[in-house]
Amino acid sequence: MKLFTDGDADLSLIRGRRVAVIGYGNQGRAQALNLRDSGAPPIVALREGAPSRARAEADGFEVATPEDAAARCDVAAVLTPDDGQAEIWETALKPNLPQGAALVFAHGLSIRFGLISPRPDLDIVLVAPKGPGSALRSEYEAGRGLVTLFAVHQDATGAAEALALSYAAALGSGRAGILPTSFAEECEADLFNEQAVLWGAIPELIHAGYETLVDAGFSPEVAYFECLTEVKLIADLIYARGIAGMREAISNTAEFGALQGGRRIVTPETRAEMRHILAEVRNGSFVAELMADASAGYPKLRASRREASSHPIEEVGRKLREIRPN
Structure with missing residues (x-):
């Protein structure tokens, strides 16, 4: 290219x-x-x-x-x-x-x-x-x-x-x-990524990790730092060094943990669901649903926003941002 x-x-x-x-x-x-x-x-x-x-x-x-x-x-x-x-x-x-x-x-x-x-x-x-x-x-x-x-x-x-x-x-x-690129490639890759990786999967993974720790008795603040704050740190490392370079910059314990846990979360079933999401993007069914929700005034989207803003992790985040140094 x-x-x-x-x-x-x-x-x-x-x-x-x-x-x-x-x-x-x-x-x-x-x-x-x-x-x-x-x-x-x-x-x-x-x-x-x-x-x-x-x-x-x-x-x-x-x-x-x-x-x-x-x-x-x-x-x-x-x-x-x-x-x-x-x-x-x-x-x-x-x-x-x-x-x-x-x-x-x-x-x-x-x-x-x-x-x-x-x-x-x-x-x-x-x-x-x-x-x-x-x-x-x-x-x-x-x-x-x-x-x-x-x-x-x-x-x-x-x-x-x-x-x-x-x-x-x-x-x-x-x-x-x-x-x-092409209009099709840019659009399809972007719509897939929004659902299956960045805006769909990563926030859902953060919520799930936070809930798992809090439900097990960990403090909300510790769960927040572990499952949300450190996402920025790993993103910065991956951006600067790539995934392999990121692994070189973390501890052996963290790297071994990644080896043990990563593929238990992203399973063959997860990858199959990603392929289903991509198929829905390419055949137009996702865009049809998007336009239907838009025509109705976005009831699904507005409900999702209300649900996200009411999640307990948001209140913890607000408190921690108020006290952390700039």
């Missing part, structure tokens, strides 16, 4: 385009600020009355409605939540984007699962930073960047790849690396 860097990107391409950033949340704000600091100041597109409108204006951006911004731009970066992108496309972007414009996505879901059917005259590209907007911005300000994935779904003008690389470089990602 070729790793693209700043030397492979022509920043003058994005600087010469009229860019609109659709949405001003965590990713939208970071991308808008990085684009501006790279010499490609965007219009920020928000609905009238949007809560983030005041912040975008305070940051010095021109703010327009999505319809107005679409009519005035030739690159539209769609950085709103996945569940609302189809509506924005149909009502604001599809009827107003000029011929030969480009749509930039930070996640492949709307294209991969057909929530948006783009006009044939448009370039459709993916520029997906591998991290939250807060990290994208802080790394840029530090003179570094986040690794970013890019892909071309539709190359109507013959210049879609060059534009995608230029946009990614304006985010600062050419400093770290820009990796080619």
